[in-house]
Amino acid sequence: MIDLDDIDRALMRALAEDATQSAGALGRDLGLSQPATWRRIKRLREAGVFGPRRVDLNLEGLGFGVTVFLGVKLATKGQVSLEDFERAVRAIPEVQTVQHVLGLFDYRLRIVAQDLSDFERILRRRVMTLPGVGNVEANVLLSEERLSGPL
Structure with a gap:
């Protein structure tokens, strides 16, 4: 299990609301640089926190x-x-x-x-x-x- 801090949780909330946001935009909202935000996203993805990417269809x-x-x-x-x-x-x-x-x-x-x-x-x-x-x-x-x- 991965250790999550408040920034990780905020990042997960933001991506759950809109997964199309760029790392730069997310970083600005969270007070991080684009590279730091991207590293966090990559770490969460590699730890299995995020599932596969897919489009949510309107049935x-x-x-x-x-x-x-x-x-x-x-x-x-x-x-x-x-x-x-x-x-x-x-x-x-x-x-x-x-x-x-x-x-x-x-x-x-x-x-x-x-x-x-x-x-x-x-x-x-x-x-x-x-x-x-x-x-x-x-x-x-x-x-x-x-x-x-x-x-």
């Missing part, structure tokens, strides 16, 4: 109006390997995340669909045909608040 703007969290209980864990299930579910493009969890269900999937009838099609034709699927429970996302910044 509604792409036509996906429904997000569903689907709990999946495997019917017979011994007859199908977890790896087989994970490989098959990752091949479904509408599945955004696959989480292996402890509790009532074995997996929690985040699925996006155009609408509820599109989700029903995904559920019937893609998810329910996966190897080992037993019980499922769907929760439709009504709203989502994003927490800003790091812990």
Whole structure:
């Protein structure tokens, strides 16, 4: 685990709000030079504090109006390997995340669909045909608040 000081925390907060800021602009806000800011960012990246860079897509703007969290209980864990299930579910493009969890269900999937009838099609034709699927429970996302910044 990396030791973080107040400047590191401020830098993480600033980048979590807007990751496109330059090291020079961040440094000016934090009272650091551009090279010192860049060295801190590099140290945090190398320590694994930052995940991979990616674009945050607006799903509604792409036509996906429904997000569903689907709990999946495997019917017979011994007859199908977890790896087989994970490989098959990752091949479904509408599945955004696959989480292996402890509790009532074995997996929690985040699925996006155009609408509820599109989700029903995904559920019937893609998810329910996966190897080992037993019980499922769907929760439709009504709203989502994003927490800003790091812990």
